[in-house]
Amino acid sequence: MSEEHDQIFVGLVKESWKHFNETLNNTQMDDLLVGAVITSMVEQGYVLIDLNSDGIKHFLRFEWLQTKQRVIFQLHNLAEDLLTAKVLGRKANVTIGYGEVVQNTQAVFGALRAEVKSQYLDAGEPGVITCDADLTSGYIYVQVPLILDLDQYFGANWSVNSALLQKHIYATVQALAKYLRGRLSV
Amino acid sequence: MLSFLSNFKHSQEMRESKDEILIGELVRAMSRLQAPAVGFYAGTGQQTIKFKPINDPVFNSVLLTVDRKTGGSALSQAMIGSKATVIVQAEVKNYLADPDDLIHMYKTDLANIFKIPMLGDTRLDHQ
Numbered sequence: 153m154s155e156e157h158d159q160i161f162v163g164l165v166k167e168s169w170k171h172f173n174e175t176l177n178n179t180q181m182d183d184l185l186v187g188a189v190i191t192s193m194v195e196q197g198y199v200l201i202d203l204n205s206d207g208i209k210h211f212l213r214f215e216w217l218q219t220k221q222r223v224i225f226q227l228h229n230l231a232e233d234l235l236t237a238k239v240l241g242r243k244a245n246v247t248i249g250y251g252e253v254v255q256n257t258q259a260v261f262g263a264l265r266a267e268v269k270s271q272y273l274d275a276g277e278p279g280v281i282t283c284d285a286d287l288t289s290g291y292i293y294v295q296v297p298l299i300l301d302l303d304q305y306f307g308a309n310w311s312v313n314s315a316l317l318q319k320h321i322y323a324t325v326q327a328l329a330k331y332l333r334g335r336l337s338v
Numbered sequence: 339m340l341s342f343l344s345n346f347k348h349s350q351e352m353r354e355s356k357d358e359i360l361i362g363e364l365v366r367a368m369s370r371l372q373a374p375a376v377g378f379y380a381g382t383g384q385q386t387i388k389f390k391p392i393n394d395p396v397f398n399s400v401l402l403t404v405d406r407k408t409g410g411s412a413l414s415q416a417m418i419g420s421k422a423t424v425i426v427q428a429e430v431k432n433y434l435a436d437p438d439d440l441i442h443m444y445k446t447d448l449a450n451i452f453k454i455p456m457l458g459d460t461r462l463d464h465q
Contacts, residue, residue: 158436165435180376183388187375190365200362201355202346203378211345214362226342247342284343293343310390312374 177310178237182229184306185244186210189225192318198223222291223325224249230299242302248321249284249295250328259336260285260292281331294332296324356420357406361385364402364424373400398431 190200193214201222202213212225226247231237254260278299285292305317347354365375368389376399377388384405391397403425434440 158438161437162435166433169433183377184374186378187365187369187387190362190375191369194362194366199355200358200365203358203361204345204380205378206345209342209345211342213346224343224346226345249343286343286346310374310376310392312369314369 175234178234178242179232181237181242181302181306182210182227182232184310184312185227185229185302186212188305188312188314188317189227189321191312191314192321193223195314195318196322220253221329222251222293223321224251224293224295229302231302242306244300244302245297246300247295247297248324248328249293250325250332251286251291251293252329252332253290254292254336255290256336257287260287262336281328283332283335292332292336294328294335296328298324357385357404357422360404360422361387364404368400368402396430397428399429401425401427401429403427 186203189212190203193212194200198214198216200212201215202211204211208228210225210227212227214223214225215221226245228245230243230245231240276297278297281294281296283292283294300320305313307313365387368375368387371391372393373389373391375387376390377386379386379388384403386401386403389400389402391400404422405425406420406422434443
């Protein structure tokens with residue numbers, strides 16, 4: 153094998169890496185989003201207390217230790233396929249929930265009643281705020297699904313616009329907190 | 339529970355979340371060093387996070403593995419506290435493809451094959 157053939161082979165490998173990295177960047181978008189959300193929340197003062205995944209959707213739970221307020225996330229990358237990402241852009245279905253400990257059980261059931269009664273409520277539609285509760289731990293949550301354009305947060309070469317993501321999460325959590333307190337008449 | 343709330347272990351104590359708290363802080367610390375997390379891998383008793391150091395001239399990725407040794411149970415935490423080891427792996431990609439260079443590289447691998455890195459020790463591994 154001559155040196156010339158060696159160089160041709162090296163060139164083919166180099167080109168393969170270029171194509172491979174393009175696909176890899178897209179498949180890593182899930183984890184990049186998970187990492188960016190963790191960074192944004194920890195920067196705001198929350199601690200990560202739960203992190204799990206079913207392989208497609210990723211679940212995160214944070215707590216503000218002093219007040220026990222919790223924020224939960226369900227992250228689902230809608231453009232895992234490179235073709236979809238290039239044609240439609242990178243989008244993710246992000247459900248954000250905000251929860252507080254409520255001692256008054258009557259208030260919890262009162263808040264949940266509307267969801268249980270409604271047959272027409274589609275909690276999958278963006279912007280629909282729903283209540284939910286974990287009665288064992290005494291937490292009541294309100295949650296909202298959103299479809300976020302990931303291109304505004306993640307640039308080329310793995311750069312992350314943390315400030316913008318942090319601002320969007322903060323605004324959503326504040327809106328949910330206001331809604332929850334109004335619902336419970338706190 | 340009506341929604342994705344059922345995906346969380348609500349009855350777990352804060353003691354059980356110490357791994358996650360550490361992971362959260364590691365992700366933030368690495369992010370401040372311009373190395374966003376690009377991979378999360380959970381194994382039995384240990385969790386690994388892959389970071390991509392942006393614009394780093396040497397490293398392609400850094401892997402941090404959190405392995406909690408003690409504090410899994412309330413008794414263990416009360417007796418010896420929560421101790422975890424953090425294994426740091428740094429990856430350099432040289433994109434070697436020249437057959438002559440590859441043959442030369444295997445000599446280092448053979449020399450390192452039985453080396454087990456202990457506290458603070460390092461091991462060089464080619465893949």
